[in-house]
Amino acid sequence: MSKVKKVTLHLIEQNLLSPFVSSMGKxxxxxxILVEVEDMDGVVGWGEVVAFSSPWYTEETIKTCWHMLQDFLVPQIVNEEFEHPQQLQNCFQTIKRNNMAKASIDMAIWDLFSKRQGISLSKAIGGTRDYIDSGVVVSIDSIENVLRKMEEHVKAGYKRIKIKIKPGQDYELLKQIRQQFPNVPLMVDANSAYTLEDIDKLKALDEFNLLMIEQPLADDDIFDHAKLQRKLSTPVCLDESIASVEDARKAIEMGSCQVLNIKIGRVGGITEAIKIHDICQFHHIPVWCGGMLETGISRAHNIALASLPNFTIPGDISASSRYWKRDVIVPEVYVENGRIAVPEEQGIGYNVDRGWIQHLTKQQKVIQA
Structure with a gap:
C-alpha cells in the first residue's frame, strides 16, 4: 500500500534535433510536463504529459494539462492510499476525457508501484520480452531528404520505417522509396489527411506492400474507416480514433481496422492500454506502440508496454539520440541492431537526471497535503 505525500510538476522545454513534420503541422x-509522485516512504514514480503545445493531435495542450493536473487531478490523489494503480480509474471517473493529463499520473503511480514491489515495470504489467524491436518515423519532407533519411535508418538497423504522407505527397514518394528499398518493412501515417473521396488514391497505395496505413480518415471516425478497409488490401491501423477500450471494441466489431496503435497518453494511461492490448489479443488484432516525441521518461514506459505479448509490430520507440541532444534519463535509450533491451531494474529502469531537468525547467509546482 502506498500513500501519496506530494506531487511535483516540472514544465520543461527542449529543442528537437531536427523539425518533425506531419500533415497537421511542424x-x-x-x-x-514531467510528473513526480512521492509517497510517504520517499519512493518516487515518474510520468509524463505527452500533449503538444497546440491542439493539433488531440484537444489537449500542455497548458490545459497543467490546469487539469494542478486544479483537479493531483488534489484527488494527494494523501490517498493506493494498493494498485488500477484504482486510479475509479478515482478519476467523474472527470471526462483529459486522457493525457490522467495518463501522466497513471504512469507515475505504475512506476511507484513497481518500485515498491521490487520489480521492473515490464514485469509488473505482465511483459514477456527481454528485447523489443524498434521502429522509426520519417516526417514529411522532400523526396530526396526522405530517401536520405531512409538510408540512414536502414543502416542503423531499425526494424520498421513509418513515412508520414498527405495528399500530393503519397504515391510518387512511395514509388521512389520502393524502387530504392523494395524489401524494407514500411508503413505510412496520414494523420487524418484523407476522406472517402480519396479512396482511389488510397487504393493505389496497395501496390507498395505496406504493413499498414495509419489513420487515413477523420481523427474521431470509426464508421468510414470500416467502409475504407473493405475496399483496401492494405491493413488500416487506427490511432487517434481509439481513446478507450470501448472505442477499440467498437472498431473491431465494425471491421474498421486490422491493426491498432496504442499510445499510453492518448488512452489515459497504462491501465487502459493493457485493456486495449488484451481485447485486441483476444480478437487476433496485432498492436504496436506509438510515439509522441517523448522524453526518456515516457519512452521508458513505452518500452515496458511494448514488452506485452501482443505487441508484435515494431513501434515508434527509437533511440533518445534520435530527438534529443541530451535526454532526461540516465542511461539514455539505445538501439542496437534494431532492438532495445527491456530494463530489468525496478520501475521504469532508468535514473532521472534531476540536474538536467532543472536546467530545462520553465515552471514548477509542488502540491502536497
Missing amino acids: VDKRES
Whole structure:
C-alpha cells in the first residue's frame, strides 16, 4: 500500500534535433510536463504529459494539462492510499476525457508501484520480452531528404520505417522509396489527411506492400474507416480514433481496422492500454506502440508496454539520440541492431537526471497535503 505525500510538476522545454513534420503541422520545440509522485516512504514514480503545445493531435495542450493536473487531478490523489494503480480509474471517473493529463499520473503511480514491489515495470504489467524491436518515423519532407533519411535508418538497423504522407505527397514518394528499398518493412501515417473521396488514391497505395496505413480518415471516425478497409488490401491501423477500450471494441466489431496503435497518453494511461492490448489479443488484432516525441521518461514506459505479448509490430520507440541532444534519463535509450533491451531494474529502469531537468525547467509546482 502506498500513500501519496506530494506531487511535483516540472514544465520543461527542449529543442528537437531536427523539425518533425506531419500533415497537421511542424514541431521543432517540445514542451513537456514531467510528473513526480512521492509517497510517504520517499519512493518516487515518474510520468509524463505527452500533449503538444497546440491542439493539433488531440484537444489537449500542455497548458490545459497543467490546469487539469494542478486544479483537479493531483488534489484527488494527494494523501490517498493506493494498493494498485488500477484504482486510479475509479478515482478519476467523474472527470471526462483529459486522457493525457490522467495518463501522466497513471504512469507515475505504475512506476511507484513497481518500485515498491521490487520489480521492473515490464514485469509488473505482465511483459514477456527481454528485447523489443524498434521502429522509426520519417516526417514529411522532400523526396530526396526522405530517401536520405531512409538510408540512414536502414543502416542503423531499425526494424520498421513509418513515412508520414498527405495528399500530393503519397504515391510518387512511395514509388521512389520502393524502387530504392523494395524489401524494407514500411508503413505510412496520414494523420487524418484523407476522406472517402480519396479512396482511389488510397487504393493505389496497395501496390507498395505496406504493413499498414495509419489513420487515413477523420481523427474521431470509426464508421468510414470500416467502409475504407473493405475496399483496401492494405491493413488500416487506427490511432487517434481509439481513446478507450470501448472505442477499440467498437472498431473491431465494425471491421474498421486490422491493426491498432496504442499510445499510453492518448488512452489515459497504462491501465487502459493493457485493456486495449488484451481485447485486441483476444480478437487476433496485432498492436504496436506509438510515439509522441517523448522524453526518456515516457519512452521508458513505452518500452515496458511494448514488452506485452501482443505487441508484435515494431513501434515508434527509437533511440533518445534520435530527438534529443541530451535526454532526461540516465542511461539514455539505445538501439542496437534494431532492438532495445527491456530494463530489468525496478520501475521504469532508468535514473532521472534531476540536474538536467532543472536546467530545462520553465515552471514548477509542488502540491502536497
